[in-house]
Amino acid sequence: MLGLFSKNPSHPLADAREAKRILGEIAGREPLGAVEDASAWMESLAGDDSFKLAQRLDLIFRLDEAAVVPARRLGRDYPALGNASRAQESRHWQVGHGYWQQLATAYLDCIDRHRAAGKEGIDPQLHLLYGRLVNALAAQLKWDQFHYGPVEREYWKTLGGIYLAAVEARLAQKPLQLYAGAAETTVEAEYLKVLVFHAASMDNLRPLEIEIAERLIAYFLPYFSLIREVRKENVYWVDVAKALPPTRLARVPEITPTLRFFNGTRAVDAVQKTIEQIRGEGRVPAGINLGAQYAVETVIPVLQHLAMCWAPKPPMRSDVRRRINAPLRVVNGLAKVHQRLSARSDGADGVDSWVIEDVSLGGLGAQATISNPDWIRIGGLIGVQPDGGENWLIGVVRRYVRTGAKQAAVGIQTLSKVPRAVFAEAGGLHTEALLLDVPEVGEYARMALPANALEDKVALLFPLDDKNARLHPREILVTGPDFVIANFFVQSFS
Numbered sequence: 001m002l003g004l005f006s007k008n009p010s011h012p013l014a015d016a017r018e019a020k021r022i023l024g025e026i027a028g029r030e031p032l033g034a035v036e037d038a039s040a041w042m043e044s045l046a047g048d049d050s051f052k053l054a055q056r057l058d059l060i061f062r063l064d065e066a067a068v069v070p071a072r073r074l075g076r077d078y079p080a081l082g083n084a085s086r087a088q089e090s091r092h093w094q095v096g097h098g099y100w101q102q103l104a105t106a107y108l109d110c111i112d113r114h115r116a117a118g119k120e121g122i123d124p125q126l127h128l129l130y131g132r133l134v135n136a137l138a139a140q141l142k143w144d145q146f147h148y149g150p151v152e153r154e155y156w157k158t159l160g161g162i163y164l165a166a167v168e169a170r171l172a173q174k175p176l177q178l179y180a181g182a183a184e185t186t187v188e189a190e191y192l193k194v195l196v197f198h199a200a201s202m203d204n205l206r207p208l209e210i211e212i213a214e215r216l217i218a219y220f221l222p223y224f225s226l227i228r229e230v231r232k233e234n235v236y237w238v239d240v241a242k243a244l245p246p247t248r249l250a251r252v253p254e255i256t257p258t259l260r261f262f263n264g265t266r267a268v269d270a271v272q273k274t275i276e277q278i279r280g281e282g283r284v285p286a287g288i289n290l291g292a293q294y295a296v297e298t299v300i301p302v303l304q305h306l307a308m309c310w311a312p313k314p315p316m317r318s319d320v321r322r323r324i325n326a327p328l329r330v331v332n333g334l335a336k337v338h339q340r341l342s343a344r345s346d347g348a349d350g351v352d353s354w355v356i357e358d359v360s361l362g363g364l365g366a367q368a369t370i371s372n373p374d375w376i377r378i379g380g381l382i383g384v385q386p387d388g389g390e391n392w393l394i395g396v397v398r399r400y401v402r403t404g405a406k407q408a409a410v411g412i413q414t415l416s417k418v419p420r421a422v423f424a425e426a427g428g429l430h431t432e433a434l435l436l437d438v439p440e441v442g443e444y445a446r447m448a449l450p451a452n453a454l455e456d457k458v459a460l461l462f463p464l465d466d467k468n469a470r471l472h473p474r475e476i477l478v479t480g481p482d483f484v485i486a487n488f489f490v491q492s493f494s
Contacts, residue, residue, distance in 0.1 A: 034070035079207035097143035153243035160240035223267035235263035264310025337383035341421035
């Protein structure tokens, strides 16, 4: 391997001893620093044309190998930054997403150079090159989903083009080990994994759930297959040669040589059995590698989500949606909603302007203008006020898709149309809370509180409409980044 290096390039990585030292340092650093270093060296290679193609590809392979473990750990750790500062979260995302994008670009550049110059001694490496490239594009998509897109259509054409190149070279189904210690795979399996990932509707999941879903998809992938034939059991289709993502099969598309189908029927059965096993044993089976230990309560909802997305019939909307187009005022978070409802804040300060696209009994869909910084998160509590309305509604963001640099489509589940802001006392501690239901003695009422304000068996006392209310906490219904919604038993209200 060391003999590959010519004496001509002056780049530090051209020196075998220096390259070994640099790569060793990258592999040994903490994730963020390692990925930043690998990106910097990748960028320096891209700007140096003195390397022969075989040298260039070998160095990219070695940089990839040195950084793959830190880069994966960065992806695993990123969801935990939800409570960190926006600057810290943004930096991690830029580094993580940027690395995989840069790696994919470097591999694509090698393919372009190979095609332009003809055979130049890298034919034996093409199999690994295709596999590593699809893997890098898959990681790039996951980081895109951490920010809920947008994913450019050209991405799908690039990804499909690599798969078709592997098919043409008869390498798509040839066994392959991407990295040392990794399980055997194929280029086709890695491509299918990306298709299944997209079919799992990640715009409904939080970053931690996206990370878990990706790991679960790898586990259940053997239950999927990519086929050419039109069959009644097909659920999704993709035209590999077109700049289109995989799509649920509503009707048979135009038949082309590059049309492929896949379905998750067998996977749904396997997921259901896994859920039963987890509930029975109270733990995730040892054979499922999630990269970390997660509570059963965290994993099961992700499994249920995957089963719903892969089912032969798409989930039906529980309520009819009515298309409208009207302005919508939006405030973010329990504290700001409380300020609005308690008349401690007015005017346009802290209010975003969105546009309602459709409404139903259970919620609404809106086109959002992404403010700076972007605060929209799956599971976030928001207050909304339709144009012309006087009261605020309380909702939770359930779907989030970036449709442009400053635009997004947001799905909101309505929790309350009659919320009230209260100042409550809990065991001598005072807290701001939102009462979501009209309290009736002997019945239950939901309340939203700051995440650290709910204490078991500690009653909430607060004045409301010249009356005093005493409510006792029962079960938790919803948890969010900075709030919790629980059922409370109304002991007294008089």
